Amino acid sequence: MDCFHYRDGQLYCEDINLNELASRVGTPVYVYSKKTLLDHYDRIAKAFAALEPVICYSIKSCGNLHLIKALAQRGSGMDVVSGGELHRAKLGGADMKKVVYAGVGKTDEEIRQALTAGIGYFNIESEAEFENIAAIAKQMNVTAHAALRVNPDVDPKTHAKTTTGKKESKFGVDIERARLFFQNYGKDKHLKLSALHLHIGSPVYTVDPYVQAITKALSLIDELKAQGFTVDTLDIGGGFGADYTTGQSPVAADYAKEIVPLLLPFKQAGGKIILEPGRTIAGNSGILLTRVQYIKMGGSKKFVIIDSGMHHLVRPTLYDSFHFIWPTRVAPMHEPKARKQEMDMPGLELCDVVGPICESGDFLAKARALPPVVRGDLLAVFTAGAYGMVMASNYNAVPRPPEVLVDGDKATLIRRRETYDDLVAQELATETV
Secondary structure, three states: OOOEEEEOOEEEEOOEEHHHHHHHHOOOEEEEEHHHHHHHHHHHHHHOHHHOOEEEEEHHHOOOHHHHHHHHHHOOEEEEOOHHHHHHHHHOOOOHHHEEEOOOOOOHHHHHHHHHHOOOEEEEOOHHHHHHHHHHHHHHOOOEEEEEEEEOOOOOOOOHHHEOOOOOOOOOEEHHHHHHHHHHHOOOOOEEEEEEEOOOEOOEOOOHHHHHHHHHHHHHHHHHHHOOOOOOEEEOOOOEOOOOOOOOOOOHHHHHHHHHHHHHHHHHOOOEEEEOOOHHHHHHHEEEEEEEEEEEEEOOEEEEEEOOOOOOOOHHHHHOOOOOEEEOEOOHHHOOOOOOOOOOOOOOEEEEEEOOOOOOOOEEEEEEEEOOOOOOOEEEEOOOOOOOHHHOOOHHHOOOOOEEEEEOOEEEEEEOOOOHHHHHHHHHOOOOO
């Protein structure tokens, strides 16, 4: 599912030796495979081709401009959730007509920016938000398009913090309110309400929750049609899984096998389909390289202390997430044939992989079986391309790491490493207000 592989015991990204790369750019560092990124986009496009969907890459999953540009050149639209992400979409060359804008707290300024840009759809999260966007559009004498986010009350069986499609959610409205929503706002002249939006959560590792949600949405569309409202677009959101362990997630074709037949009649009747994948494109496209600083024993527990941690990859401590971690250089008997939570190999040692941050929650793995490592060894944290760098912080006044994009045998620094001067620059630029 990706282009990170071992050759004679040495980890490569495409044709780049990662130990050699780390010696040039330092650690920690995020490394992305361009081929993997585009391959995952292409698989989705191929799997859902019968629907001719607008695929809107979710910038919140991994927002580096160079990745956005590569996907936009491939034909991707963008899913944004803030004015900053809209700015990134513009700089990345995205077609504004293929931009959808979600988020429950859009400010007036962000709304004006989006209206000026001429985005495709606002994903509407509440009645108050609709009224505000419609009023601003009227003030600006423009017409915009809206997709009402509907919560189908489907359990995606994912982490509680990333479940978004239940009835009791800060996102969107339930189906009962959706009916009344169209009655109250369905004829607005400046904000055309002609679409529905779904997003049930992430990551979702089975297709059934999508089938349930889409079935409910199509039924609602039929109801609304009978009441005189036209819904010509259905955005089914994102949330498809990524392989944090080998074979964990269905491939794009598996999701499409059941979703496409459901939506084909809607498409054939003139409807438009939007998809918002993020993790399934970016997740396996990136890794985090980090170097071992110290080995420490605490009672009977072994700690591998690294130069990265929760400030660079917060998912393990925030979501209890598993990321496969392995040395970049290993003996033949420790070369992994698959990435699993429990590796059946001789000579592995149980350890906690922890970072330098002054928090007990600063860990990337607990009780993890790894080949023996020593100070200076390089570790790769896999499937770190989604919700990795975008959630990194400067906690403990630590500069954020650089990002490198690999394309075949070429490696490009696409974000430089932050400096101490970067950390304080905004504080030195004081002024009287």
